[in-house]
Amino acid sequence: xxxxxxxxxxxxxxxxxxxxxxxxxxxxxxxxxxxxxxxxxxxxxxxxxxxxxxxxxxxxxxxxxxxxxxxxxxxxxxxxxxxxxxxxxxxxxxxxxxxxxxxxxxxxxxxxxxxxxxxxxxxxxxxxxxxxxxxxxxxxxxxxxxxxxxxxxxxxxxxxxxxxxxxxxxxxxxxxxxxxxxxxxxxxxxxxxxxxxxxxxxxxxxxxxxxxxxxxxxxxxxxxxxxxxxxxxxxxxxxxxxxxxxxxxxxxxxxxxxxxxxxxxxxxxxxxxxxxxxxxxxxxxxxxxxxxxxxxxxxxxxxxxxxxxxx
Amino acid sequence: xxxxxxxxxxxxxxxxxxxxxxxxxxxxxxxxxxxxxxxxxxxxxxxxxxxxxxxxxxxxxxxxxxxxxxxxxxxxxxxxxxxxxxxxxxxxxxxxxxxxxxxxxxxxxxxxxxxxxxxxxxxxxxxxxxxxxxxxxxxxxxxxxxxxxxxxxxxxxxxxxxxxxxxxxxxxxxxxxxxxxxxxxxxxxxxxxxxxxxxxxxxxxxxxxxxxxxxxxxxxxxxxxxxxxxxxxxxxxxxxxxxxxxxxxxxxxxxxxxxxxxxxxxxxxxxxxxxxxxxx
Numbered sequence: 001x002x003x004x005x006x007x008x009x010x011x012x013x014x015x016x017x018x019x020x021x022x023x024x025x026x027x028x029x030x031x032x033x034x035x036x037x038x039x040x041x042x043x044x045x046x047x048x049x050x051x052x053x054x055x056x057x058x059x060x061x062x063x064x065x066x067x068x069x070x071x072x073x074x075x076x077x078x079x080x081x082x083x084x085x086x087x088x089x090x091x092x093x094x095x096x097x098x099x100x101x102x103x104x105x106x107x108x109x110x111x112x113x114x115x116x117x118x119x120x121x122x123x124x125x126x127x128x129x130x131x132x133x134x135x136x137x138x139x140x141x142x143x144x145x146x147x148x149x150x151x152x153x154x155x156x157x158x159x160x161x162x163x164x165x166x167x168x169x170x171x172x173x174x175x176x177x178x179x180x181x182x183x184x185x186x187x188x189x190x191x192x193x194x195x196x197x198x199x200x201x202x203x204x205x206x207x208x209x210x211x212x213x214x215x216x217x218x219x220x221x222x223x224x225x226x227x228x229x230x231x232x233x234x235x236x237x238x239x240x241x242x243x244x245x246x247x248x249x250x251x252x253x254x255x256x257x258x259x260x261x262x263x264x265x266x267x268x269x270x271x272x273x274x275x276x277x278x279x280x281x282x283x284x285x286x287x288x289x290x291x292x293x294x295x296x297x298x299x300x301x302x303x304x305x306x307x308x309x310x311x
Numbered sequence: 312x313x314x315x316x317x318x319x320x321x322x323x324x325x326x327x328x329x330x331x332x333x334x335x336x337x338x339x340x341x342x343x344x345x346x347x348x349x350x351x352x353x354x355x356x357x358x359x360x361x362x363x364x365x366x367x368x369x370x371x372x373x374x375x376x377x378x379x380x381x382x383x384x385x386x387x388x389x390x391x392x393x394x395x396x397x398x399x400x401x402x403x404x405x406x407x408x409x410x411x412x413x414x415x416x417x418x419x420x421x422x423x424x425x426x427x428x429x430x431x432x433x434x435x436x437x438x439x440x441x442x443x444x445x446x447x448x449x450x451x452x453x454x455x456x457x458x459x460x461x462x463x464x465x466x467x468x469x470x471x472x473x474x475x476x477x478x479x480x481x482x483x484x485x486x487x488x489x490x491x492x493x494x495x496x497x498x499x500x501x502x503x504x505x506x507x508x509x510x511x512x513x514x515x516x517x518x519x520x521x522x523x524x525x526x527x528x529x530x531x532x533x534x535x536x537x538x539x540x541x542x543x544x545x546x547x548x549x550x551x552x553x554x555x556x557x558x559x560x561x562x563x564x565x566x567x568x569x570x571x572x573x574x575x576x577x578x579x580x581x582x583x584x585x586x587x588x589x590x591x
Contacts, residue, residue, distance in 0.1 A: 300533070301530075301533030301535065301556075301559070302360055302534040303536075304534075304535035304536040304560065306536075307535065
């Protein structure tokens with residue numbers, strides 16, 4: 001154990017973390033974004049990115065019909081091309097988990113997990129009892145991945161042990177039934193130092209994945225933020241031998257953006273992380289752009305949005 | 312000591328901005344006297360791709376604007392062009408070797424062309440649409456609707472008028488456009504971009520590329536997001552090749568006699584017929 005669960009040991013550990021060099025991390029993220037990925041590498045990256053997409057719909061206007069349509073797209077993103085892989089997961093609000101699970105099982109998508117956003121997503125402003133019940137509802141409905149939000153108010157007020165305890169409690173509820181992804185909402189954490197601290201709090205408390213954002217706040221998954229989180233994951237692996245996943249979400253809309261993320265992963269955490277079990281991309285519009293780029297590579301001419309589904 | 316001339320960098324016009332080609336390439340344009348005139352950007356297929364994205368993004372807003380509003384903006388383009396006519400005249404003189412009187416006449420005709428198509432914007436559906444007689448308790452009417460993103464290969468000469476005459480009818484109907492300027496006479500088209508960017512025309516409605524027509528035309532022909540092409544500036548052979556590629560997504564590919572005519576607007580529109588029960 002790196003920390004014994006007491007507030008003091010947690011604080012001591014976080015205080016010992018080196019501060020993030022803001023200029024350095026932004027320059028490195030910018031530099032890595034200039035890598036040129038072409039031809040066979042690009043084709044590989046597109047398929048890898050498709051298999052990493054957490055296909056997401058988190059709207060007040062979500063209907064069972066919309067969720068079912070999204071499930072069909074998750075299983076077979078391009079119905080005209082059987083070589084396109086399925087996506088990594090479906091991500092919905094917890095009242096839609098049952099609908100999504102049933103539909104996926106029905107249409108040959110048993111291999112696709114359903115992720116539910118939890119703990120009073122997206123604000124995280126509710127009592128712990130409510131947050132626990134929220135998570136249990138999702139688990140009982142068949143969710144095998146839980147995307148919980150941290151209490152940013154508590155984090156910013158310095159109550160880091162409260163943040164730690166909440167993650168621990170939710171992790172215990174998940175047990176072996178579900179993977180736990182912890183959302184920081186990095187746009188509200190303001191500094192890179194806070195992102196690094198939050199990453200370690202979550203990993204120490206038992207997160208399987210750390211995730212940038214809810215998608216409801218801008219800026220979301222910027223390259224430097226993802227870089228800081230990947231560094232945290234790499235350092236945690238060096239400390240403990242445990243591989244924690246990373247999930248950028250929000251603002252990744254084009255194939256170029258997605259490939260830049262893969263470059264960050266490869267150059268920071270390493271090629272071991274280039275798998276859907278350790279890297280996911282939370283997105284909805286991105287998938288269509290990936291499919292259009294894939295069509296372009298197959299046919300040799302630029303594709304049109306008229307040939308992919310509307311979400 | 313004499314003053315050093317400040318020469319203009321002729322750049323592309325994409326999504327309301329004036330970027331250089333992503334390829335970094337330029338090519339040489341010579342004047343009528345065979346002397347060096349300028350180094351405009353040589354657009355690549357990726358510049359074309361960016362232009363199509365810009366045109367597609369602005370399509371919804373432009374096609375949904377009221378036709379009256381579109382007419383006002385086309386008239387505004389004429390107003391702004393009028394104020395810059397001297398620049399157009401000098402560019403045409405240098406490029407085409409015309410007298411300044413002949414060049415001025417061309418500029419005036421180009422300005423009048425904008426005014427002419429501006430007038431057509433809110434009259435087109437009344438003149439070419441119809442209320443159809445049907446044997447039942449229904450209203451049945453037909454109105455023209457824009458197609459989408461149209462690519463234009465501008466006529467070579469007259470350099471300015473050739474660009475305006477092909478471009479104006481396309482945006483008058485509510486389409487958005489990518490104008491590929493004449494390879495040897497591109498300068499007035501680029502200056503036209505500067506006029507368009509200050510004429511209340513939303514960014515991306517018109518995008519202007521300069522470069523090698525033979526390099527760009529196959530990519531235009533095969534691009535699935537482009538819905539129609541005016542092939543005015545292409546050779547017959549290039550046009551045939553374009554038609555083969557364009558068949559994949561049923562592009563409307565036209566070439567018109569070089570006059571102003573409402574048929575130019577309608578060729579890049581579709582007639583939509585709507586049935587509506589009477590009394591509801």
